[in-house]
Amino acid sequence: MLASVIAGTAVGTAIVAAGYQSMSPTGQWYGRTFTSLSRGTKQLALTFDDGPNDPDTLKLLEVLARHNVRATFFLIGRYVRERPDLAREIASSGHAIGNHTYTHPLLIFQNEAEIRKQLSGCRAAIQDAVGEHSNLFRPPFGGRRPAVLRVAGKLGFDPIMWNVTGHDWNAPPAAAIEVKVARQIRGGDVILLHDGGHKQMGADRSQTILATDHLIVRYKNEGYDFVTIPAMIKS
Numbered sequence: 041m042l043a044s045v046i047a048g049t050a051v052g053t054a055i056v057a058a059g060y061q062s063m064s065p066t067g068q069w070y071g072r073t074f075t076s077l078s079r080g081t082k083q084l085a086l087t088f089d090d091g092p093n094d095p096d097t098l099k100l101l102e103v104l105a106r107h108n109v110r111a112t113f114f115l116i117g118r119y120v121r122e123r124p125d126l127a128r129e130i131a132s133s134g135h136a137i138g139n140h141t142y143t144h145p146l147l148i149f150q151n152e153a154e155i156r157k158q159l160s161g162c163r164a165a166i167q168d169a170v171g172e173h174s175n176l177f178r179p180p181f182g183g184r185r186p187a188v189l190r191v192a193g194k195l196g197f198d199p200i201m202w203n204v205t206g207h208d209w210n211a212p213p214a215a216a217i218e219v220k221v222a223r224q225i226r227g228g229d230v231i232l233l234h235d236g237g238h239k240q241m242g243a244d245r246s247q248t249i250l251a252t253d254h255l256i257v258r259y260k261n262e263g264y265d266f267v268t269i270p271a272m273i274k275s
Contacts, residue, residue, distance in 0.1 A: 062148050065182045065201040065232070071189035076203040077228030077272060084264050085230045085272045086111040086252065087202060089140055089178065092119050092126030093236030096245040100235050101133050103249055107256045111135050112269040114178040114200075117142035117162030119241060124169035131170040136268040138176030138200060139163055144238035148183040155191045163195075174270055176200050180238065200269055202232040208248045209234055217251035218258075225259070230269070 066075045077083060086104075091097045091113055104111055113130050115137060120127045131137055141147070142161035150158070159177065166173055177197035179188055184199070192199055204224040206217040221231060233252065237243025256266065267275070 062185050063182055065205070066203055070184055070186045071193075071199070073184075073189070073199040073201045074230070074269070074273060075201045076230050077275070079226045079228055081228035081275075082264050083228055083267050083272055083275060084225070084259055085267055085269050086233065086256075087114060087138075087178075087200070087230060087269065088112070088233050088235040089114045090119075090144070090234050090236035090238045090243070091115055092123050092130065093243055093245065094123055094126065094241060096243070096249060097126050097235045098129065100245070100249050100252065101129060101135075103253045103256075104135070105133060107253075107260070107266075109256055109266040110268045110271075111266070112138060112174075112176065112200075113235065114138040114140035114176070115162070115166060116140050116144050116236070116238060117158075117165035119236065120162070120165040120169050122241060124165075127166060127169040131173065136176065136270050137166060137170065137173040138178055138269070139166065139197060140178055141180055144180045146181050146183045147179050147188045148185045150188075152187050152191050155188055156195065159192060159195055159197065176269055198273075200230070202230040204229045205232040206248070206251060208245075208251070209237070211244055211247055214247040214250035214254065217248060218254055221251070221255055222258075227264070228272075230272070231255075 139162045141158040206221045
């Protein structure tokens with residue numbers, strides 16, 4: 041009886057751990073992903089998911105340009121098809137562009153054919169809009185399992201996660217976003233924020249834009265350098 045209880049507990053613990061690793065941005069059970077540099081490095085990478093988004097992507101680009109900062113944008117393919125001009129504006133402004141799938145599904149529940157379709161569809165949309173771009177890929181919601189990373193690898197993608205988030209997907213006040221990011225910064229960080237919303241075009245990201253402005257000023261004054269993910273990987 042005791043042995044059965046222990047075995048059941050062990051199985052339950054393993055299931056919980058496996059589920060955690062499939063969604064944890066820094067988990068590495070299912071394959072290597074890039075999450076950050078070594079702690080203490082004076083580099084930070086701003087990354088923005090779920091765009092392009094009208095009108096807030098353009099407003100965010102204005103903030104980044106004012107501070108001469110380059111960021112990395114993980115774009116949803118269907119939005120790129122809808123607004124290729126916004127994707128071109130991101131690229132022409134010198135920012136890196138990555139793949140965030142075509143419709144933003146949780147990939148841990150998709151079969152390999154659908155995973156391949158999502159990644160290939162987004163790649164095609166971005167290529168049609170801006171031409172060749174990076175091989176960066178970020179799974180929606182951070183969800184991945186071995187099949188997700190296996191398909192991504194076969195398609196030539198480098199999976200990119202994060203180790204700092206502003207928890208801004210529900211559009212909290214800018215001050216709340218700033219506090220959450222600041223609590224996690226140690227240097228060498230990949231920061232997750234959002235310039236769009238996966239449910240529809242037109243998500244209000246005004247508070248993220250304001251928080252981004254303040255965070256850039258704060259960390260530049262502390263001697264940090266903001267870089268794209270490709271630049272951070274090469275450093």
